Amino acid sequence: xxxxxxxxxxxxxxxxxxxxxxxxxxxxxxxxxxxxxxxxxxxxxxxxxxxxxxxxxxxxxxxxxxxxxxxxxxxxxxxxxxxxxxxxxxxxxxxxxxxxxxxxxxxxxxxxxxxxxxxxxxxxxxxxxxxxxxxxxxxxxxxxxxxxxxxxxxxxxxxxxxxxxxxxxxxxxxxxxxxxxxxxxxxxxxxxxxxxxxxxxxxxxxxxxxxxxxxxxxxxxxxxxxxxxxxxxxxxxxxxxxxxxxxxxxxxxxxxxxxxxxxxxxxxxxxxxxxxxxxxxxxxxxxxxxxxxxxxxxxxxxxxxxxxxxxxxxxxxxxxxxxxxxxxxxxxxxxxxxxxxxxxxxxxxxxxxxxxxxxxxxxxxxxxxxxxxxxxxxxxxxxxxxxxxxxxxxxxxxxxxxxxxxxxxxxxxxxxxxxxxxxxxxxxxxxxxxxxxxxxxxxxxxxxxxxxxxxxxxxxxxxxxxxxxxxxxxxxxxxxxxxxxxxxxxxxxxxxxxxxxxxxxxxxxxxxxxxxxxxxxxxxxxxxxxxxxxxxxxxxxxxxxxxxxxxxxxxxxxxxxxxxxxxxxxxxxxxxxxxxxxxxxx
Amino acid sequence: xxxxxxxxxxxxxxxxxxxxxxxxxxxxxxxxxxxxxxxxxxxxxxxxxxxxxxxxxxxxxxxxxxxxxxxxxxxxxxxxxxxxx
Numbered sequence: 001x002x003x004x005x006x007x008x009x010x011x012x013x014x015x016x017x018x019x020x021x022x023x024x025x026x027x028x029x030x031x032x033x034x035x036x037x038x039x040x041x042x043x044x045x046x047x048x049x050x051x052x053x054x055x056x057x058x059x060x061x062x063x064x065x066x067x068x069x070x071x072x073x074x075x076x077x078x079x080x081x082x083x084x085x086x087x088x089x090x091x092x093x094x095x096x097x098x099x100x101x102x103x104x105x106x107x108x109x110x111x112x113x114x115x116x117x118x119x120x121x122x123x124x125x126x127x128x129x130x131x132x133x134x135x136x137x138x139x140x141x142x143x144x145x146x147x148x149x150x151x152x153x154x155x156x157x158x159x160x161x162x163x164x165x166x167x168x169x170x171x172x173x174x175x176x177x178x179x180x181x182x183x184x185x186x187x188x189x190x191x192x193x194x195x196x197x198x199x200x201x202x203x204x205x206x207x208x209x210x211x212x213x214x215x216x217x218x219x220x221x222x223x224x225x226x227x228x229x230x231x232x233x234x235x236x237x238x239x240x241x242x243x244x245x246x247x248x249x250x251x252x253x254x255x256x257x258x259x260x261x262x263x264x265x266x267x268x269x270x271x272x273x274x275x276x277x278x279x280x281x282x283x284x285x286x287x288x289x290x291x292x293x294x295x296x297x298x299x300x301x302x303x304x305x306x307x308x309x310x311x312x313x314x315x316x317x318x319x320x321x322x323x324x325x326x327x328x329x330x331x332x333x334x335x336x337x338x339x340x341x342x343x344x345x346x347x348x349x350x351x352x353x354x355x356x357x358x359x360x361x362x363x364x365x366x367x368x369x370x371x372x373x374x375x376x377x378x379x380x381x382x383x384x385x386x387x388x389x390x391x392x393x394x395x396x397x398x399x400x401x402x403x404x405x406x407x408x409x410x411x412x413x414x415x416x417x418x419x420x421x422x423x424x425x426x427x428x429x430x431x432x433x434x435x436x437x438x439x440x441x442x443x444x445x446x447x448x449x450x451x452x453x454x455x456x457x458x459x460x461x462x463x464x465x466x467x468x469x470x471x472x473x474x475x476x477x478x479x480x481x482x483x484x485x486x487x488x489x490x491x492x493x494x495x496x497x498x499x500x501x502x503x504x505x506x507x508x509x510x511x512x513x514x515x516x517x518x519x520x521x522x523x524x525x526x527x528x529x530x531x532x533x534x535x536x537x538x539x540x541x542x543x544x545x546x547x548x549x550x551x552x553x554x555x556x557x558x559x560x561x562x563x564x565x566x567x568x569x570x571x572x573x574x575x576x577x578x579x580x581x582x583x584x585x586x
Numbered sequence: 587x588x589x590x591x592x593x594x595x596x597x598x599x600x601x602x603x604x605x606x607x608x609x610x611x612x613x614x615x616x617x618x619x620x621x622x623x624x625x626x627x628x629x630x631x632x633x634x635x636x637x638x639x640x641x642x643x644x645x646x647x648x649x650x651x652x653x654x655x656x657x658x659x660x661x662x663x664x665x666x667x668x669x670x671x
Binding site: 211252273289 | 588592595596599603606607610614615618619620622623626630631632633634637638640641642644645646648649651652653655656659660663668669670671
């Protein structure tokens with residue numbers, strides 16, 4: 001059976017499963033639509049939270065970025081997991097005790113203000129739209145590869161699928177569907193990792209293959225990798241090129257952002273008790289960690305195999321480089337999507353893959369007769385191409401496609417749900433038109449979801465970076481806007497309405513314009529980015545991915561100062577805060 | 587009486603949180619970023635230690651840390667009689 005047909009069958013089967021579950025548990029009333037009626041146990045909540053969390057960015061993009069970034073890729077590994085510690089300790093139990101539907105609802109009550117609610121909705125929309133845009137790009141890449149069409153067509157097909165899928169069911173549908181999606185995606189991630197780990201190191205557990213020796217030699221995988229990448233002019237794999245302050249800030253922005261992401265926070269509204277919220281975060285991270293501890297190993301092995309494909313023999317000898325005519329099939333298929341490109345710069349009919357931006361390597365390259373790097377990969381294809389590069393059986397490749405789609409769909413659906421709830425419930429029902437019926441509310445929420453998909457699709461056509469980088473912007477926005485407001489709301493009674501509103505706005509605006517200035521996000525049509533994106537131009541040497549940390553500091557400072565200059569928090573709100581700090585009702 | 591109990595519980599909670607968060611900070615920002623070069627001089631199981639903390643070790647610690655906190659805070663809640671049910 002051909003790979004194409006096998007992929008159709010695998011993806012088709014997984015879809016039948018999700019849609020079947022979604023129809024079987026279709027949301028009946030609005031309460032169920034939003035939070036599944038508070039009846040999900042911590043362990044059962046862990047899996048969907050993990051599926052929700054692990055998006056196209058974790059599944060498709062991350063290991064690829066790590067493969068090319070080496071140590072610098074650690075920012076994603078630590079950043080996307082460490083936030084769960086903050087969630088479990090600082091936010092989840094208290095928000096659960098508070099017991100509202102949505103994040104803006106908490107902000108509205110705690111800061112006794114409709115304006116605060118609107119500001120929170122604005123923050124939420126900025127965060128979620130940016131995040132969905134990253135997902136759509138991922139969906140586009142998966143579909144383009146497996147239907148063998150170009151990325152734009154893939155994106156359009158993906159938008160249609162997400163639309164049908166997410167608008168059909170509500171949270172309850174999503175909760176059970178996501179258990180299935182978690183299983184599919186973790187299986188799809190682990191199987192090729194195990195295969196490749198066995199091939200390269202003989203170790204059955206990919207997590208442990210990290211420190212393993214390459215079969216048939218006494219050399220450790222990571223040492224060998226360090227050797228070959230440096231022999232081609234690249235940075236050492238185990239040490240990075242980003243500045244320390246930037247690595248620090250990106251990691252921090254991603255961690256704090258995790259704890260401020262609305263679609264993650266709402267997950268903890270669905271558990272029965274306060275202590276379940278903490279356990280739930282623990283289980284979620286456990287399920288996430290299975291993928292995240294395999295990802296760096298997948299990344300290093302992918303880089304190793306990739307280089308061996310093009311640089312099969314001694315560096316510098318003519319026969320060391322692969323003949324373009326003899327390139328493997330995966331290169332040919334990916335060329336069709338436009339995400340792999342080859343240009344024979346020195347006309348020798350062979351592929352040279354090395355770092356041609358490294359000045360100290362230039363004389364060496366010249367001696368070899370190389371005139372520039374000849375092959376370009378989009379980092380985001382690495383995980384999808386990995387099983388093909390390693391010559392794994394076709395069913396594994398088909399499985400990875402299904403996993404990638406599961407990852408992107410589950411997150412996109414979770415995000416769309418948060419967006420539609422924010423618009424239909426927080427904006428329309430709670431502020432502008434309190435008298436609308438449940439049915440009208442559902443219609444509005446679906447229209448909002450459809451609108452969100454269109455905007456995300458538009459952003460996905462010309463994304464400002466790789467999936468993970470776009471996602472990192474969403475985290476920065478979350479870290480600088482919602483996280484401080486929620487955190488201060490629980491831990492500092494003195495912070496009042498004026499402080500919170502001023503804080504959220506200043507944090508959001510600062511971070512948003514910094515990203516827009518250097519990378520361009522929603523204002524591409526107006527000529528953004530306006531600045532030159534390099535370390536000399538950056539504020540304190542912090543890249544747009546890490547700037548959320550400074551935005552967060554701005555938010556904290558403004559919120560506290562403004563609060564001290566305005567009237568104190570009213571008594572009933574102070575009582576409410578005392579109430580939510582203690583698990584038992586009193 | 588209740589009020590005292592609540593603020594005593596809250597102080598105990600903050601203390602536990604501070605302890606857990608310092609481990610959180612040390613294992614990621616400390617070992618994985620700030621002291622990565624120093625730790626890379628040590629090798630464990632074929633991997634440079636700083637690099638390992640940055641790419642795998644910190645994640646294992648995060649998982650353990652959440653379960654540790656959940657376990658300890660449940661004990662504290664019982665001690666101050668503020669637990670649910």
